[in-house]
Amino acid sequence: MRWGYSLGYWSAQPPTHALETVLAAESLGADSVWTSEAYGSDALTPLAWYGSRTSRVRLGTAIAQLSARTPTAAAMAALTLDHLSGGRFVLGLGASGPQVVEGWYGQPYPRPLARTREYVAVVRQVLAREAPVTADGEFYRLPLPSDEGAGLGKALRSTVHPLRADLPIHLAAEGPRNIALAAEIADGWLPMFYSPRMDDAYRALLGEGFAARTDGRDPADFEVVAPVPVVLADSVEAAADQVRPFVALYAGGMGAKGANFHRNVLDRLGWAEVCDEIQAHYLAGDKARAVAAVPTELVLDVGLVGTPDDVRAQLTAWRGTAITTLLVQADPRTLPAVAGLLAGA
Template identity: 65%
Template sequence: MKLGYHLGYWSSGPPEGALEAITTAEDLGFDSVWTAEGYGSDALTPLAWWGASTSRITLGTNIVQLSARTPTATAMAAMTLDHLSGGRFVLGLGASGPQVVEGWYGQPYPKPLARTREYVEIIRRVVAREEPVRFDGDQYRLPLPGGTGLGKPLKSTVHPLRPRIPLYLAAEGPKNVALSAEICDGWLPLFFSPRSDGFYRAALEEGFARRGERPGDFEVAASVPVIVHDDVEEAASWIKPSLALYIGGMGARNMNFHHDVFARMGYADVADKVQDLYLSGRKEEATAAIPTSLVEDTSLIGPPEKIRDELAAWEESVVTTILVRGDAAMLRKVAAVLS
């Protein structure tokens, strides 16, 4: 089981101690470091800025949002970062949700799977640089029909360092998970639980079957809260507010993919109650409604011995990398327990 470091979203500004944490992760032998974007900081700029102080660790985005950039712009950024990092870049992509896609980017959200499939194919063509890029899809067309009539197929002026940059897909639903196995090099799960391993394993196998093969190097890099602490309940209390936000407030009542993850996990009643409380403005009650068992199903918390015992289930799952968060001191504690 490999370890990665996930910086997560910025709040009002850059996270304090980020560079120290990244260099500490590299010194500790972590395999990768990842950045995120929502509707504030972007994922690419911090990765280039802080990544310049590293020499070995893999640099990944978790995630670049599809609607934030055209496929060709994302491909340009990927090739640029791959060159600057000496071939250490991994492009993590995700469709996000309708509130961000339509509310922030002003783009239509329907048919996210079809849009993702076309987006990935265009990136592959740009990076391969075998010929000028032509694409006639339902979501994207290159060159653009109409307009001035002067658009023509183009080929990147930059020669890629690698003709195929690793591309991972963030996905929660079974169709998206299967798509990651079919067209990508890895899957970025959120709120993974070993108890749901069979469900996700089947979705991945469906995608591999459509692909016609199961790549030996397919990666599953899961974001997993890890808190080394003698008091399990106190450790859980630090995670519950974030879970309440995602289950209750990240999306609309009739379209919240995070809520659906926990419903499939067996917490449908809890997820419904948390959502009802959160959307009615009772956020503290929503947090209190989350049982510690739910936290333990998707996290590794408690004394070192407990975490080591529970790690076995993760090692037997489809997960190949655990992505953790925290400052440099927390990373040292986590590495001491999980390494």
């Protein structure tokens, strides 16, 4: 199991020492570094900056939102970054949620799976560069039909030859059908709140997707890149305290009531009643009580927390999962110690 480092997205301003963290991660043996986007910083620009200063570490988006770019624009960015980085880019895509898609991008959210399937198919056409790109789907039509525009559109092929026609595409997926879709059409899966307790169920869903593949790609090459909070402290409780606000935000403050896909993952882990309480406090504006309602056992389900000896013991369950890259979410100052633990030191 490899490890990578998650830089996430910016908060109110650019994070300090981010480049130094990326360089440290590369020197410590990280396989990859990943950036995110919500409705502030984008996921692609920082990777170009970090890629210019690194030589080995892979550069991934976790995630680039579908609604932020047309599929051809996403493919253009991917092939550009892949050339600039010498073949180190990984295009992680995700549908996001209705609040962001409809509130920030002004686009309809329904049928995200069908939209994702069409989107990936167009990106793969661009990267293959075998013919001018065409699409006649429900969501993406290339060229635009003549009766809907100026009537002058024509099918085009990228002027730039992609460095890799098989540039890896990963999908962020949380629901069962979306997880199976990732295994069917993508090269990797970016889960949220992965728990070793759900490993058998996840393997079964991935197996459904692999069985539906029609392009000949080998399932043995499929990646599972799982973001995992890793916190080192004097005790499990002290470390869990640093993760509780993150869990409370995603379980109670993300999405809308009844349409929070992050919370649904925790529901399937058996934490539905706890999430009801977290969400009720969060929506009432009492974030402190929402955070306090996150049990340590829930944190232990989805994170690695405690002293180095605690984390070393917890890692045993994670090493046997379908995860191929454990994507560390951690204080940069603890990276050397975390890297040592992940290497088996």
